[in-house]
Amino acid sequence: MALFHVRMDVDIPRDLDPDLRAETLAREKEYSQELQRQGKWPEIWRIVGKYSNISIFDVESADELHEILFGLPLFPFMNIEVTALTRHGSDIKE
Numbered sequence: 386m387a388l389f390h391v392r393m394d395v396d397i398p399r400d401l402d403p404d405l406r407a408e409t410l411a412r413e414k415e416y417s418q419e420l421q422r423q424g425k426w427p428e429i430w431r432i433v434g435k436y437s438n439i440s441i442f443d444v445e446s447a448d449e450l451h452e453i454l455f456g457l458p459l460f461p462f463m464n465i466e467v468t469a470l471t472r473h474g475s476d477i478k479e
């Protein structure tokens with residue numbers, strides 16, 4: 386198991402065809418929600434005032450995360466920042 390904190394900043398060009406925009410957003414939502422149902426994307430939070438999110442991914446490896454992120458329908462329109470996480474030594478959870 387590997388946990389990652391991921392920030393996604395979305396920047397869709399203003400002149401993108403509206404139908405393509407709507408279709409890409411619908412595919413993105415379905416893709417994201419399927420990964421949430423699988424438990425691989427357990428947290429997704431909107432950053433207030435930005436077209437950005439902070440997410441937690443719970444995956445097998447960095448390779449798996451890379452494949453997931455690369456497969457995002459909005460990937461061509463995103464800047465993505467990944468931080469690998471490990472349990473803090475002072476955490477009282479088992």
Ligand SMILES: O=C(O)C[C@H]1C=CC(=O)O1
Pocket residue numbers: 393395413414417436437438459
């Ligand atoms: O809206 C976003 O933050 C981008 C993206 C991530 C999941 C999703 O459904 O859309």
